Amino acid sequence: MAEAVQVASFPEASREVISGPYDLSLVEGSITTPADAQRIRDVRQASRFLVTIGACATAGGIQALRNFGDVEEFSRLVYARPDYIATLSTSTAIADHVHVDFELRGCPIDRRQLLDVVAAFLHGRRPNVRGHSVCIECKRAGITCVMVAHGTPCLGPVTHAGCGALCPSYAAWWQRLGVDHPDLARVFRTFNANAGPFRQEAEAHDPR
Numbered sequence: 259m260a261e262a263v264q265v266a267s268f269p270e271a272s273r274e275v276i277s278g279p280y281d282l283s284l285v286e287g288s289i290t291t292p293a294d295a296q297r298i299r300d301v302r303q304a305s306r307f308l309v310t311i312g313a314c315a316t317a318g319g320i321q322a323l324r325n326f327g328d329v330e331e332f333s334r335l336v337y338a339r340p341d342y343i344a345t346l347s348t349s350t351a352i353a354d355h356v357h358v359d360f361e362l363r364g365c366p367i368d369r370r371q372l373l374d375v376v377a378a379f380l381h382g383r384r385p386n387v388r389g390h391s392v393c394i395e396c397k398r399a400g401i402t403c404v405m406v407a408h409g410t411p412c413l414g415p416v417t418h419a420g421c422g423a424l425c426p427s428y429a430a431w432w433q434r435l436g437v438d439h440p441d442l443a444r445v446f447r448t449f450n451a452n453a454g455p456f457r458q459e460a461e462a463h464d465p466r
Contacts, residue, residue, distance in 0.1 A: 279304050
């Protein structure tokens with residue numbers, strides 16, 4: 259694949275930038291400032307295809323927790339001169355601002371899925387990224403379901419497949435499955451806090 263593509267801009271690896279237009283742009287990070295919003299519009303205009311990668315780009319990321327609070331108050335508490343801070347009141351996914359051709363979820367993303375997505379756009383096919391939950395991966399790997407066998411709460415049913423079932427009992431600190439406990443809201447307010455289904459569940463269990 260390295261021979262089939264030319265990297266035009268990768269600030270974390272090189273200062274060299276090749277001017278667009280571009281065949282494919284891979285973008286990570288959420289939109290949190292006015293500059294971000296303008297920059298992603300520029301990237302979209304210069305790109306034939308735009309793919310967002312990671313939880314920040316596809317759902318707003320951990321910084322989307324600001325969406326549930328008062329950003330101006332946060333700024334006053336953290337910064338000596340909050341008037342110097344140029345930020346939006348929300349952290350949102352890139353797809354909320356421009357058309358996105360494909361979203362690759364995960365934090366971090368799976369490198370095998372990333373290679374498949376790039377290969378798919380090179381060859382004009384759909385990416386081979388499944389839409390099912392991580393529960394299917396557990397079954398295929400022969401991992402015993404912690405919810406069925408032990409009654410241990412798990413985020414597997416609401417987690418997109420692709421991680422290889424690395425942490426099937428991620429939510430093991432819950433009390434009992436089905437109990438309406440305030441901490442349930444915190445479970446859904448992590449990397450994908452602003453994703454629609456996660457936001458709805460968090461609000462449903464928020465005691466405030």
